[in-house]
Amino acid sequence: MLLTPDSSSKTGSSSKTSAWILSALLLTLAIPSYAQSANPVVEQLLKEYRSEGVTEFSSTRDGNLWQQSFDYSKAPASRSCTSCHGKDIRQKGLHIRTQKEIKPLAPSINPSRLTDEKQIRKWLKRNCKWTLGRECSPQEKGDLLLWIQSQ
Amino acid sequence: MKLITKIRWPLGGALLSSALVIGLSGFAQQAQSSWWGEGHEEGYRAKNAGNPTHIEECGACHIAYPAQLLPKAAWQEILSNLDNHFDEDASLDDATRDELASFLMKHASDSENAGKFKKFTRGIELQNPPIQITELKYFERKHDEINHQRMVINNPDVGSFSQCQACHEKAEQGIFDEDTVNIPNFGRWDD
Amino acid sequence: MPCPLFIDEDFAIKDNSRIKVWDPFVRIFHWSLVLLFIIAFASEDGPENIHVFAGYGISLLVLFRIFWGFVGTRYARFSDFAYGKASQKRYLKSLIKRKPEHYTGHNPAGGLMVFILLGALLMQCFLGMVIISGDGEGPFAGTFLSIFSNPFIEELHDALGHGLLLLIVIHIGGVIVSSLLHRENLIRAMVTGKKNRPKEECSDVTHS
Structure with missing residues (x-):
């Protein structure tokens, strides 16, 4: 499994250590820990996808899906996740039709991402349909979530 | 005729003085409303523009166009075709859609919360209105001095009339007063 | 001084050369209309x-003027300056020949302008009230007139506003031309109310 328990939360439980050690630890751990931090919302969704028959998720496989282009008869004729979100989701995106700014998707930059189950479901459904012309499979959805979470 | 030549002076005087008093009273009202802060309701300022569901659901891909810009029938039309929303899938779950519907109905341009935006109902069929704000007669009239090609379409920072916020600096707060207009690469709009 | 001095019944020396034409009202x-028109014109897009x-003030002023x-x-009565087309043409021709016919009140061209301006102002106020009735x-709020509150009427209101401005320019031009040709400051006359009495009326001492 790619998801390892969050080590920083364990440090916090050994309560009597002096405050500065704790903060120093938190600071140093905070940076690498985001990629692996257990996100209960994502966990829940992955569990659901597993129950639909997916055995293993990979955050690298969907890195490909993120870049992949799909052809359309209607404009924009070539569509990809990057059309609006960009290649680097730690940066702001730009809606390809309305030019509206899209806040970074990466939870490391924008911690409010991947925290609202309703929103995740809504956007996965809409945006898969827009980009791929169909809803994503549970496998694709899980892979995408993991990839986004790692950014 | 004898009577009228007697009362013509007081009558004429009353008419003349009331004309002047009323004619100048607009200044007093203006001054009063700006001194007491009531001016906020006077301008193009949409009431309850900060509704979180509205901002979240309508403001993700484009600015959350204030409910006051379109009449009820237009919002109804838009909400019942969210799966093909100007060629995009913007479908919502029923609960969210109903919540939005009640907010939009309550603040539409033909609702009691329209305020000054009531003017956006001018010249349109309320039962069969256009669903694009830019097709409203009042919108066209208010933007007839804007050079569409130079200031909008070929302006790299605007691109389309649908980008309210490009020039209306406080559009996302529902404020469209003329003194908040700043056309990128052209400057403030002083008319 | 166009008229000779004369002595009245109380043996006072009187100068009869000035005649009261425009009453205070x-x-x-006139000057209230000037003020309110400038205000209305300058605030067309503003507050x-x-x-x-x-606009309401102007409507009442026009109503007053019709009453008056x-x-x-x-000299304020319509009957005093409602001239026929013939007199209007004759007057304009006399202007071109630089030998203007003398009228104590409004000359035929000026009188025509009064009617046109009052009519246009009345129309303009009516259109404005139709627009806001929407x-x-x-x-007119709540009346059938509110269904005419549409951008076409607004354009008409705009256009008539500029038309009025044009009429005012012509009016001012006419006043200046007439003032020069008659050698009489008509603008001052609208302030003081007095004009020079023509020589042939010097013996006429009855007041209006």
Whole structure:
């Protein structure tokens, strides 16, 4: 499994250590820990996808899906996740039709991402349909979530 | 005729003085409303523009166009075709859609919360209105001095009339007063 | 001084060369209209209260002028300056020949302008009130007139506003031309109310 328990939360439980050690630890751990931090919302969704028959998720496989282009008869004729979100989701995106700014998707930059189950479901459904012309499979959805979470 | 030549002076005087008093009273009202802060309701300022569901659901891909810009029938039309929303899938779950519907109905341009935006109902069929704000007669009239090609379409920072916020600096707060207009690469709009 | 001095019944020396033409109400009306028109014109896109109430004021001024046109003093009455087409043509021709016919009150061209301006102003105020009736405001709110509150009427209101401005320019031009040709400051006459009495009327001492 790619998801390892969050080590920083364990440090916090050994309560009597002096405050500065704790903060120093938190600071140093905070940076690498985001990629692996257990996100209960994502966990829940992955569990659901597993129950639909997916055995293993990979955050690298969907890195490909993120870049992949799909052809359309209607404009924009070539569509990809990057059309609006960009290649680097730690940066702001730009809606390809309305030019509206899209806040970074990466939870490391924008911690409010991947925290609202309703929103995740809504956007996965809409945006898969827009980009791929169909809803994503549970496998694709899980892979995408993991990839986004790692950014 | 004898009577009228007697009362013509007081009558004429009353008419003349009331004309002047009323004619100048607009200044007093203006001054009063700006001194007491009531001016906020006077301008193009949409009431309850900060509704979180509205901002979240309508403001993700484009600015959350204030409910006051379109009449009820237009919002109804838009909400019942969210799966093909100007060629995009913007479908919502029923609960969210109903919540939005009640907010939009309550603040539409033909609702009691329209305020000054009531003017956006001018010249349109309320039962069969256009669903694009830019097709409203009042919108066209208010933007007839804007050079569409130079200031909008070929302006790299605007691109389309649908980008309210490009020039209306406080559009996302529902404020469209003329003194908040700043056309990128052209400057403030002083008319 | 066009008229000789004379001595009245009380043996006082009198100068009869000036004649009262514009009564105080005509003059107050005129300059109030100037003020309110400037306000209405300048606020066309600005604060709506100021524009709308200036318009109400102008409506009342026009109503007053119509009233005064029937019951006012001699030179204020419509009957004094409602000339036929023939007199208007003759007057304009006399202007071109630089030998203008003399009229104590409004000359035929000026009189025509009064009617045109009053009519246009009345129309303009009416259109303005039709427009705001669509927003549930003004005296026509809630009447059938509110269905005419549309951008076409607004364009018409705009156009008529500029038309009025043009009429005013012509009016001012006419006043300046007539003042020069008659050698009489007509603008001052609208302030003081007095004009020079023509020589042939010097013996006429009856007051209006």
